[in-house]
Amino acid sequence: MSEAATTDRPAAEAAGPGPAARRESPPSMIERMTLILDAFNGPTARLTLEDVARRTRLPRSTAHRILDQLVRQRWLAHHSFGYGLGPRALGLGGRDGGHAKIREAAAPLLHELQVTTGLVAHLAVLDGAEVLYLDKLGGRLASSVPSRVGGRAPAHCTALGKAMLAWLEPEQVDSLLGSGISRLTDRTIGEMAVLHQELHRVRQRRGLAFERGEAFPGIACVAAAVRGPEGPVAGISLVGDIRTPLENVAPLVVTAARETSQILFPGSAPGAERTGGRTRRAAARTKPKATWSPETMNRLLAVDGRGTWM
Secondary structure: OOHHHHHHHHHHHHOOOOHHHHHOOOOOHHHHHHHHHHOOOOOOOOEOHHHHHHHHOOOHHHHHHHHHHHHHOOOEEEEOOEEEEOHHHHOHHHOOOOHHHHHHHHHHHHHHHHHHHOOEEEEEEEEOOEEEEEEEEOOOOHHHOOOOOOOEEEHHHOHHHHHHHOOOOHHHHHHHHOOOOOOOOOOOOOOHHHHHHHHHHHHHOOOOEEEEOOOOOOEEEEEEEEEEOOEEEEEEEEEEEOOOOHHHOHHHHHHHHHHHHHHHOOOOOOOOEEEOOEEEOOOOOOOOOOOOOHHHHHHHHOOOOOOOOO
């Protein structure tokens, strides 16, 4: 090799890789997926498509295609402001995606709900097309309710699932549930168009979701979502038999969900009351009171024009 070639090489290296080298992508899909996941440097990292393409030096179309696949497989989550780590990524390395923190925040409120009403209280999170039960507080009805901690149920036919799905974009609901949903009973919603109508009614009822016999015959449930700045993080419900007047306890479920949100996201939870820059929680928790008048509740429950809970 000539002296000129020897001296020119360090200068070329110092100038950095040329355009062709910068555009060269890792050869395998696994390497590209790893490159994208490594771009998220923490559980709270939020990146746009442009951010990911810039950090990984992948072509924008390639980055978008892989991001879409990672979202479908729940390694990433897609929010209105960009992408973040999803439940599968957050579950690695012994982490549980924040489930322990959610259980800790909701535990005293679940206990109060169960003691005050005598019904079965549930805490669950949305995991793909299913709800995952994190906690269950019983009473005399516990054995008759076919749920268990660590168990799962289809989101579209449970009040817990509908309460959380209602706060997602319709496209996210379609992505999570797929093109078809199955019926568990003759009351289960079996069409996506009908489910979207029901989720719209849930939003009109300030987030209250009901179901009667949709998941299991003879079981009724009312639920509300625990919401954070990025959307629903969990759901709280009360369950009784089919004759239980759940409209009487619905405000208590909403209050428990709202207070859990305030504990998890102080100062930023939806519906939080602020005084002097601080979030003000309800003072008396030992015996929650209904926050809505009977007239308001009747109007909320009759949004479908038939006076039913569907």
